[in-house]
Amino acid sequence: MYIFLTGLALSIILAWQAHKLSSKGQNRLLILLAILFPLSELGKQFLLYVSNNCSYNWWYFPFQLCSMPMYLLPLYCLLPEKYQQARLTLANFLVDFGLLGGIFALADPSGMHYSLAVLTLHSYLWHFLMIFLGFFLIFTRKNSTCPKDFLLPGALFLMLVGIATYINIIFHVCGSINMFYISPYYLMEQIVFRKIALITGQTAGRLIYIASEILGAFLIHLSSRSYK
Secondary structure: OHHHHHHHHHHHHHHHHHOOOOHHHHHHHHHHHHHHHHHHHHHHHHHHHHHOOOOOOHHHOOOOHHHOHHHHHHHHHHOOOOOHHHHHHHHHHHHHHHHHHHHHHHHOHHHHOOOOHHHHHHHHHHHHHHHHHHHHHHHOOOOOOOHHHHHHHHHHHHHHHHHHHHHHHHHHHHOOOOHHHOOOOOOOOOOOHHHHHHHHOHHHHHHHHHHHHHHHHHHHHHHOOOOO
């Protein structure tokens, strides 16, 4: 808990300081993060591959909710300014679902520990960077708190849930894989929701889990405020 609270506070403070950069400086910082996320993930995947006797473990395939910054932030940076709606949708997703994923993963860090200390460190830093990014986008007024502007990020989340489900089913034969933690081949393991699933059944438990993520992200969407 000490690490979580310290990292959370530091992420917010650094995001507040970074928002004081010039417009060009802010864009350069976003581009730096857009490069850092996928490069660090490539390094992680390489270390996982080597430490597993040069055999790929599909459990660590990078398509969890917390993996999305490595895909969506580069897309955000590459989109021209004229595509304002698309950029707003991506920014809102990175704030609403990014903060949700980053904060709750750190609140229950049981799945963030690896046999290699460097991978555990990477996992913690990754989620702190997600929180930093979310607050940076809020402080630089790149997100929106209008309720209707949650519709597209919510739809994007459901599309990603569909992709994750497809990956879970298709690659199940390759080994253990549980993207978005909603694979039909495994019991729910997320804290609180694993108990709910035991009562409601696994399918209903997964649907409640997905609905709760949407609700949590929507509450973040409404409660986030943009400051200068």
